[in-house]
Amino acid sequence: MPSYAVLLRGVNLGPKRKVPMARLRELLSGMGFDDVRTLLQSGNAVLRASATTPAALAEAIEQALEAEFGMRIGVVVRTGPELDAVIAAHPLADVADNGSRMMALFLSADPDPAALAAFDPVELDPDRVRIGDRVVYQWCPDGVLKAPDIATPMARKWGVTVTGRNWNTVTKLAVMLAD
Structure with a gap:
């Protein structure tokens, strides 16, 4: 049974x-998922589910969250191999020396090429932002609150859900998925 990381926005x-x-x-357990575990208080879970797509899983969880909590909460889901690929492709590893200041901004889907051409978040901070496969990497050496907000305009201009996790959380989720 595949494992998934579930990231609430x-x-x-x-x-x-x-x-x-x-x-x-x-x-999540009541939805029939197995081995449900959470990490921290910021909306991170790992679980096992029958083979499905991350997008279908995200939609089902979003509907259940809305029914349970009365609010629409964006959800991004990654498989273990997808999360491992995000870690392996880390383009700023040579400078990002503090995991609490390195962000992975996960996207619910690939942005439309025209939307991507119209807004490039790298232009907001060329030395510290890189675009990956359904993820944008952002190095925030002075702290996340002092870095340019690229998540809000990406979500609005690209029409995708964007949720960020610091690198420490990303690597902990990957370990949990591997267990």
Whole structure:
């Protein structure tokens, strides 16, 4: 049975959009997924599911979250091999020496080529942003809050869900998927 990393967008960042991880585990287990585990309080889960596509899995989880919590929460899903490929392709590894300041911005889908041509996030920070396969890498040496916000315009202009994780979380999720 394949394993998947489930990444919820924009939960538990303040007093609104709360999704307790215990309830998330219960919800996902109740959907029939196996070996459901969460990481941190920021909407990260790993699970095993019958073979499906990450997009179909994300849509099913988004619908269940809306029914359970009464709000639309974007979900991005990656398989273990997809997450391993993100790690292996890390284009800024030679300079990104702090995992809490290195971001992987996961995209729900490939942006339309015309939308990508119209907005290139690399132009906002050419030395610290690189585009990968359904991921944008962003090195934030002065901290995430001081780095240019590229996620909001990418989501709006590319029409995709974008959710970011720091490199420490990305590598922990990969280890959890490998277990």
